[in-house]
Amino acid sequence: MKKSSITRRDFIASSTLAGVSVMLGAKALGNSSNIKPLSSLRKIGSLEVSPIGLGCMNMAGVYNERMPKEAMIQVIRKAYENGVDFLDTAEVYGPFYSEEIVGEAIKPFRNKINLATKVGFSFNSNGGFAGKSSRPDSIRKAVDGCLQRLQTDVIDLCYLHRADGHTPAEDVAGAFKDLIKEGKIKNYGLSEVSPAFIKSAHSVHPVSALQSEYSILERVMEHEVLPLCEELGIAFVPWGPLTRGFLTGRFDKNTTYGFRRAQVPYLRKENLEANFKLLDFVKEKALEKNVTPAQWSLAWLLAQKPFIVPIPGTTNENHLMENIGGLNLSFTQNELADIRTSIEAIEVKGVRAPESVHTNL
Numbered sequence: 632m633k634k635s636s637i638t639r640r641d642f643i644a645s646s647t648l649a650g651v652s653v654m655l656g657a658k659a660l661g662n663s664s665n666i667k668p669l670s671s672l673r674k675i676g677s678l679e680v681s682p683i684g685l686g687c688m689n690m691a692g693v694y695n696e697r698m699p700k701e702a703m704i705q706v707i708r709k710a711y712e713n714g715v716d717f718l719d720t721a722e723v724y725g726p727f728y729s730e731e732i733v734g735e736a737i738k739p740f741r742n743k744i745n746l747a748t749k750v751g752f753s754f755n756s757n758g759g760f761a762g763k764s765s766r767p768d769s770i771r772k773a774v775d776g777c778l779q780r781l782q783t784d785v786i787d788l789c790y791l792h793r794a795d796g797h798t799p800a801e802d803v804a805g806a807f808k809d810l811i812k813e814g815k816i817k818n819y820g821l822s823e824v825s826p827a828f829i830k831s832a833h834s835v836h837p838v839s840a841l842q843s844e845y846s847i848l849e850r851v852m853e854h855e856v857l858p859l860c861e862e863l864g865i866a867f868v869p870w871g872p873l874t875r876g877f878l879t880g881r882f883d884k885n886t887t888y889g890f891r892r893a894q895v896p897y898l899r900k901e902n903l904e905a906n907f908k909l910l911d912f913v914k915e916k917a918l919e920k921n922v923t924p925a926q927w928s929l930a931w932l933l934a935q936k937p938f939i940v941p942i943p944g945t946t947n948e949n950h951l952m953e954n955i956g957g958l959n960l961s962f963t964q965n966e967l968a969d970i971r972t973s974i975e976a977i978e979v980k981g982v983r984a985p986e987s988v989h990t991n992l
Contacts, residue, residue, distance in 0.1 A: 636914035637923045638880050671958070673940050675717075675866040676818035676839025678787055680745045682933055682958055684717030685710045685951070686870065686944030690732050691725035694875060694891050698946050700732050707736035709948050711744060713955055719842075719868070719942045721749035721792055722777055726758055730780040741783055747868075748777050749792035749822060749842075765791055765798035767806035774815055790820040790842055794991040800828045804835035811836070820868070823992040826859050838865050845869035845939075846878060847931055847974060848897060848909055851983040857936065865938070872932050872941035874898075877906070879925040879950075880914055897981030905980040912973060922960055925950075929957030934967055 672679040689695055690703040707718065718737065720729045730748060737744055750773035753764040774789060789810070791803050807819035820840035821829060832838055841860055845852045846869065860867045873879055875892050882888075884903060892898050897906055910924070917927035925943075932941050943954045962970070 636880060636918045637921070673866070673938065675745070675788060675820075675868070675940060676837070678717075678745045678818060678839075680717035680940055681715050682940060683715060683929065683954060684719055684747075684868070684940055684942040685715050686942040687718060687720040687729045687733055688724045689944050689946050691729035693724065694889065695946065697725075697728065700735065703732045703946060704736040706946060706948055706951060707733065708739075710951055710955075711737075711740055713952065715951075715955065716744045717747065717940065717942070718744060719747045719870075719944075720781075721790075722773055722780075723749070723752045723760070723792060726752075726754060726760065727776075727780055730777060734780050734782040738782060745787045746781060746783065747788035747790065747820075747840075748781065748786055749790040750774060750777065751790075751792035751795070751822075763793050763795035765793075765795040765803050767798075767802055767809075770803070770806040771810065774810055778815065785814060786816045788818045788820055788840060789816040790822050790840070791824075792822050794821075794824050794828060796991065800824075800831035801835050804832035804838075808836040822870075825989045825991055826855050827989070828991055829856075829859060829863070829865070833863055833865070838863070840866040840868050842868040842870055842942075844871040845932070845941075846872050846874045847913065847928055848874045848878065848906065848979055849982050851985060851988060854985040854988050856988050860938065861936065867936065867939050869932060869939060869941045870944075872943050873925055873928055878910065878913060878928040879923070880910065895981075897979065899981055902979075902981035905978055909974065909977050909979055912977060916970065920960055922956065923953055925953055926957040926960060929954060930960035930962070931967075931970065933957070934962050 671682050673682050690698050692698065718733055720733045722730060750770055751763060751765055753761040753769060755761045777786060778784065810816045818839035820842060821832060821838055822842040829838060829841065843852055857867060875895060875898065876882065877898060884907060888898055896902065913924045913928055917924045920927060929941055929943065932939060945951050945954065
């Protein structure tokens with residue numbers, strides 16, 4: 632009889648039965664030294680960070696309801712206790728609520744973690760969204776607000792969340808350069824911008840990180856962007872490494888998605904039949920390694936380049952531990968080559984066209 636794949640439900644059941652041990656591929660996770668030895672740290676500008684970070688967007692309620700602050704503080708502290716020292720948030724998440732959660736959570740160990748946030752939007756007097764803004768004065772004002780909410784005197788990595796389409800990249804980089812000189816931030820990054828924008832910003836002050844969507848399903852960043860990051864020494868921080876949960880295997884062909892997921896092209900009904908073929912491949916390969924599809928997908932992403940640091944988001948401690956378990960899986964070069972041949976033979980739908988990398992989202 633053919634063995635079925637290991638689902639997130641299986642993982643949670645195994646974790647519960649094992650007590651303090653959890654199923655993490657070939658080995659169980661003990662303390663942080665098992666998952667974050669010095670040699671496994673990855674560089675982002677002046678920072679050395681854990682190979683996997685924690686995305687804190689959904690704590691503020693984006694694909695789900697807004698989560699209770701105390702419960703999310705426990706998730707963040709659980710991540711820290713298990714070696715995750717790179718946290719990602721943004722002013723627009725909530726807005727502001729995610730930063731407030733993170734700021735409270737990290738107070739006992741602020742100087743032992745790397746804190747990233749993002750700016751680039753404006754808000755009205757009621758805290759409502761009022762559009763993109765990359766102007767230097769807007770960036771400066773936003774950073775001051777982030778510092779207050781995060782309860783810190785310096786931000787380790789601050790991104791421009793989205794370019795506004797009007798402010799030159801050189802002006803954006805100049806604003807961040809000044810903030811670095813003033814000691815308010817240590818490094819700056821960009822998100823979902825074109826190679827031309829990256830080069831222009833980098834010419835003013837080195838860009839430390841680029842954050843854009845990248846996964847085994849959505850691979851458009853492999854066109855020009857990842858090679859550029861490698862050339863310029865820019866770390867790449869993939870958001871959506873598990874494609875809104877699709878690569879965890881939690882959904883099937885009968886799933887009805889909520890509003891936010893339903894708007895994602897590769898999750899639309901007309902594209903799912905094709906994309907489930909890729910998911911079936913991921914499940915098959917994960918089963919061969921005795922890991923979950925999520926763990927396999929994260930491990931594959933980590934294996935693409937040594938400067939990639941995915942930030943899977945979660946509000947669930949079990950899912951957090953599952954994601955961390957991806958660090959225990961590795962691939963040989965022959966395995967990676969075989970995987971590449973296989974995935975390129977699978978037609979996926981609803982993903983971005985290569986030429987779209989030249990557009991700032």
